[in-house]
Amino acid sequence: MKRPVYRLYPPPYTDETLHGLYLALKLHELGTPERPFVYANFLSSLDGRIALEKANGDAYLPKSLTTPVDFRLFLELEAQADCLITHSSYLRSLSAGKLGNILQIGQREESADLTQWRIEQGLKPQPTVVIASASLDFPMPDSIREHGQTCLIATGQNADPAKAEGWRRRGFEVIIAGSDRVEGGPLVRALGDRGLRSLYLIAGPYMLETMLRDGKLSRLFQTITHQLMGGEAFRTVSPGAEYGPLGHLKLRSLYYDPSSPYNSGQWFAQFDIQRFS
Numbered sequence: 108m109k110r111p112v113y114r115l116y117p118p119p120y121t122d123e124t125l126h127g128l129y130l131a132l133k134l135h136e137l138g139t140p141e142r143p144f145v146y147a148n149f150l151s152s153l154d155g156r157i158a159l160e161k162a163n164g165d166a167y168l169p170k171s172l173t174t175p176v177d178f179r180l181f182l183e184l185e186a187q188a189d190c191l192i193t194h195s196s197y198l199r200s201l202s203a204g205k206l207g208n209i210l211q212i213g214q215r216e217e218s219a220d221l222t223q224w225r226i227e228q229g230l231k232p233q234p235t236v237v238i239a240s241a242s243l244d245f246p247m248p249d250s251i252r253e254h255g256q257t258c259l260i261a262t263g264q265n266a267d268p269a270k271a272e273g274w275r276r277r278g279f280e281v282i283i284a285g286s287d288r289v290e291g292g293p294l295v296r297a298l299g300d301r302g303l304r305s306l307y308l309i310a311g312p313y314m315l316e317t318m319l320r321d322g323k324l325s326r327l328f329q330t331i332t333h334q335l336m337g338g339e340a341f342r343t344v345s346p347g348a349e350y351g352p353l354g355h356l357k358l359r360s361l362y363y364d365p366s367s368p369y370n371s372g373q374w375f376a377q378f379d380i381q382r383f384s
């Protein structure tokens with residue numbers, strides 16, 4: 108997609124081409140098996156909504172949040188991952204047809220270049236997939252096996268042993284990474300032990316919290332669309348306890364797309380996570 112976005116930070120202000128903007132980051136070169144590079148990406152409105160809730164409490168992603176420009180950048184971030192960390196909730200929404208499939212690289216017209224790009228970078232054509240779940244109740248999409256992807260299931264020690272055994276019998280490795288639920292430290296260590304260096308968190312706000320509180324998140328990407336979404340019941344990127352200094356991030360880059368959604372605009376921000384000892 109040859110359309111310009113404007114770099115607002117760091118200076119100087121410049122026009123850049125969307126296509127390749129985030130590929131240039133080469134995030135897959137920043138991690139090692141000893142210290143994998145973990146990055147996450149969220150999309151929010153100006154008033155902080157990442158999803159709205161229906162009257163029955165079900166959350167959904169409003170259409171006006173998603174744009175082709177943002178999606179291209181999301182896919183460029185995916186292309187740099189050895190491993191995608193998703194969760195049961197996404198697989199339930201995928202199976203119900205509420206969300207599209209984002210588990211494979213290069214399957215759409217707008218991302219057809221990304222598989223070749225991965226191969227040129229020495230990455231496997233498709234990333235490993237990790238599914239985080241405490242309940243272990245989720246449908247496994249056929250696409251993972253069809254594309255020959257390694258798929259691991261991460262859960263806590265308190266998970267139902269019969270369900271864990273059921274997944275093992277179906278040929279999936281189940282990693283116990285935490286006590287009650289999945290914890291960032293044990294999960295990142297287990298994935299590093301398997302040689303994975305760049306881990307893209309495409310799960311929800313609770314997995315983000317898990318990684319951030321455990322000091323495992325390296326970078327946060329956030330798209331902020333210039334709309335006041337409103338909606339009395341909504342979800343945000345940080346539903347848990349106060350973060351305090353841990354939530355104070357450092358801006359690394361900021362790009363501006365003036366044209367979408369609906370001719371308003373959006374910022375693409377990239378933040379480093381600060382370490383406080």
Ligand SMILES: NC(=O)c1ccc[n+]([C@@H]2O[C@H](COP(=O)([O-])OP(=O)(O)OC[C@H]3O[C@@H](n4cnc5c(N)ncnc54)[C@H](OP(=O)(O)O)[C@@H]3O)[C@@H](O)[C@H]2O)c1
Pocket residue numbers: 148149150151156157158159166167168194195196197239240241242243244245262263288289290309310311312313314317342
């Ligand atoms: N705008 C955006 O960028 C964005 C990004 C992500 C999600 N969303 C939206 O936000 C809404 C809420 O997010 P969500 O339901 O995807 O995610 P979520 O509320 O963060 O997590 C939902 C499920 O993920 C599993 N999970 C989360 N953290 C876990 C942990 N530490 N250990 C084990 N399992 C864990 C649990 O599954 P089990 O029940 O299996 O235990 C949990 O029920 C959805 O509508 C979603 O579409 C928006």
